[in-house]
Amino acid sequence: MATPTGNTSTPHFKGETSSVGSVGSPASHIDHVLIVGAGLCGLATAIGLGKAGIRVTILERSSELREIGAGIQIPPNAARVLSHLGLLDRIATHSVRPRDIVLRSYSDGSTLRSLNVDPDAQDSYGFPLLVTHRADLCKILYEEALNLGIAVLFGCSVQQIDFARPAVQLAAGETMAADLILGTDGARSICREALLGHADPPRPSGKLIYRVCIDIGVMSRHPEVADLIHPPRIHIWLGPAAHVVCYGLKGVFNVVISQPEDDKGISFDVQKGDLEKLRQSFQTWEPRLRKLLELAHETLRWSLPSSRQIESWVHPRGHFALLGDATHSTFPVIAQGAAMAFESALVLSSLLCSANSTAQLIALLHVYNRVRFPRTSKVDELSRATLDYLEMPDGPEQVERDRRLRDHGPGEGEVFALVDPEIQSWLWGFDARAHAELSWGKYVVENEALGLDEDNPAARATD
Numbered sequence: 388m389a390t391p392t393g394n395t396s397t398p399h400f401k402g403e404t405s406s407v408g409s410v411g412s413p414a415s416h417i418d419h420v421l422i423v424g425a426g427l428c429g430l431a432t433a434i435g436l437g438k439a440g441i442r443v444t445i446l447e448r449s450s451e452l453r454e455i456g457a458g459i460q461i462p463p464n465a466a467r468v469l470s471h472l473g474l475l476d477r478i479a480t481h482s483v484r485p486r487d488i489v490l491r492s493y494s495d496g497s498t499l500r501s502l503n504v505d506p507d508a509q510d511s512y513g514f515p516l517l518v519t520h521r522a523d524l525c526k527i528l529y530e531e532a533l534n535l536g537i538a539v540l541f542g543c544s545v546q547q548i549d550f551a552r553p554a555v556q557l558a559a560g561e562t563m564a565a566d567l568i569l570g571t572d573g574a575r576s577i578c579r580e581a582l583l584g585h586a587d588p589p590r591p592s593g594k595l596i597y598r599v600c601i602d603i604g605v606m607s608r609h610p611e612v613a614d615l616i617h618p619p620r621i622h623i624w625l626g627p628a629a630h631v632v633c634y635g636l637k638g639v640f641n642v643v644i645s646q647p648e649d650d651k652g653i654s655f656d657v658q659k660g661d662l663e664k665l666r667q668s669f670q671t672w673e674p675r676l677r678k679l680l681e682l683a684h685e686t687l688r689w690s691l692p693s694s695r696q697i698e699s700w701v702h703p704r705g706h707f708a709l710l711g712d713a714t715h716s717t718f719p720v721i722a723q724g725a726a727m728a729f730e731s732a733l734v735l736s737s738l739l740c741s742a743n744s745t746a747q748l749i750a751l752l753h754v755y756n757r758v759r760f761p762r763t764s765k766v767d768e769l770s771r772a773t774l775d776y777l778e779m780p781d782g783p784e785q786v787e788r789d790r791r792l793r794d795h796g797p798g799e800g801e802v803f804a805l806v807d808p809e810i811q812s813w814l815w816g817f818d819a820r821a822h823a824e825l826s827w828g829k830y831v832v833e834n835e836a837l838g839l840d841e842d843n844p845a846a847r848a849t850d
């Protein structure tokens with residue numbers, strides 16, 4: 388894990404304001420929030436609440452922070468959230484700003500489409516697209532949580548939730564109560580199952596993910612792959628039933644490979660993969676990609692989980708909500724899973740700051756659910772359609788896809804979401820905090836117009 392450098396020449400982004408607490412008055416009516424899971428979503432949610440003056444405890448099953456050291460893309464909509472949380476400058480010092488996203492043919496590596504992101508993302512949306520080490524991102528969030536006085540308790544596995552009290556029961560038998568419980572325990576979520584009232588494990592998606600990291604120093608000594616490092620780019624190879632995404636981080640080149648799951652029963656947990664077998668399956672791919680795999684010393688792999696979208700993220704009693712991968716499983720093809728979790732974290736924490744009575748809590752949670760579900764569902768659908776599009780089998784459809792990508796300018800109606808300017812703007816231009824303010828304002832106006840009383844605030848929010 389890299390250590391923060393304390394670099395004073397930090398780039399400062401438009402909007403780096405750390406402004407969560409200014410959404411409304413501090414939510415003093417909520418004394419204590421318990422968050423289940425210290426992943427990216429749990430930490431970001433805790434920071435949003437902590438900045439609003441709310442006391443937060445995070446319960447994490449693992450014995451330590453567990454974001455293993457590969458890369459993550461931070462698209463402009465996520466960068467905006469991190470800026471609102473006052474973290475983007477710090478994250479940027481550990482990140483790389485890719486110049487383009489390049490879609491490539493698997494067979495000869497030729498460019499099918501190149502999409503500028505630096506400076507275009509900053510110019511269009513006010514925030515850049517960054518790529519960074521997950522471990523660095525996680526560490527910055529964790530340190531900020533500690534600075535805010537948030538308690539992060541490791542080795543605390545939540546087993547059950549009592550929605551009436553509300554309280555959680557830990558594996559060790561201990562019970563902990565709070566005013567509000569938030570489930571951010573990822574794709575294999577105990578919290579989600581407790582809310583649904585039945586088992587709901589993720590299913591295998593039929594895809595295997597391989598991760599390979601190559602030392603950039605080693606790579607730069609091999610001229611045939613050196614052009615993948617400079618200028619910094621996100622390279623995506625489109626191939627039959629597989630695709631590859633790679634980009635350079637500080638010191639390491641991050642390669643993520645999606646392949647069909649050949650053996651049934653491969654675990655969702657990260658395991659050591661068979662590098663020789665992986666190399667064999669890329670024999671028909673362009674030479675640079677084969678060289679990358681030749682330079683690798685090891686690979687990790689896991690089965691990509693797929694969960695059913697659930698519409699209801701809030702318990703009817705109003706003291707519990709789900710966020711992040713626990714609510715939806717976004718396939719990692721448009722780099723929006725963590726971005727959706729960050730957006731939800733900011734929407735929920737901003738809404739909680741807007742309430743001025745405990746009676747409004749249930750309404751707030753329903754407003755949160757109502758505004759987040761349509762967006763995350765659409766992103767899930769986009770990610771699934773994009774996976775099929777990137778992994779089309781060779782044939783007439785693939786030839787037509789490649790022709791369209793090569794020949795068209797910025798195109799409308801392209802399945803690869805980021806190529807369609809309207810979808811790109813919907814994804815990357817989203818302002819989670821403004822959205823939260825607008826939604827709450829609308830709710831208040833609607834309720835006033837209907838003359839609804841504060842004792843029944845959910846009535847309007849659930850429609």
Ligand SMILES: Cc1cc2nc3c(=O)[nH]c(=O)nc-3n(C[C@H](O)[C@H](O)[C@H](O)COP(=O)(O)OP(=O)(O)OC[C@H]3O[C@@H](n4cnc5c(N)ncnc54)[C@H](O)[C@@H]3O)c2cc1C
Nearest residue numbers: 424426427428448460545572573711712719722724725726
């Ligand atoms: C290959 C790949 C590449 C990706 N790339 C990107 C990208 O470039 N950009 C992007 O935005 N997203 C990306 N994503 C998606 C992103 O990684 C996830 O959406 C995000 O990490 C989800 O965060 P989370 O906090 O909701 O869940 P998790 O990260 O799964 O965290 C859940 C936490 O809860 C803990 N926990 C679980 N059960 C319990 C329990 N019972 N009690 C206590 N604690 C518990 C876990 O130990 C864990 O720490 C990618 C995903 C994959 C697989």
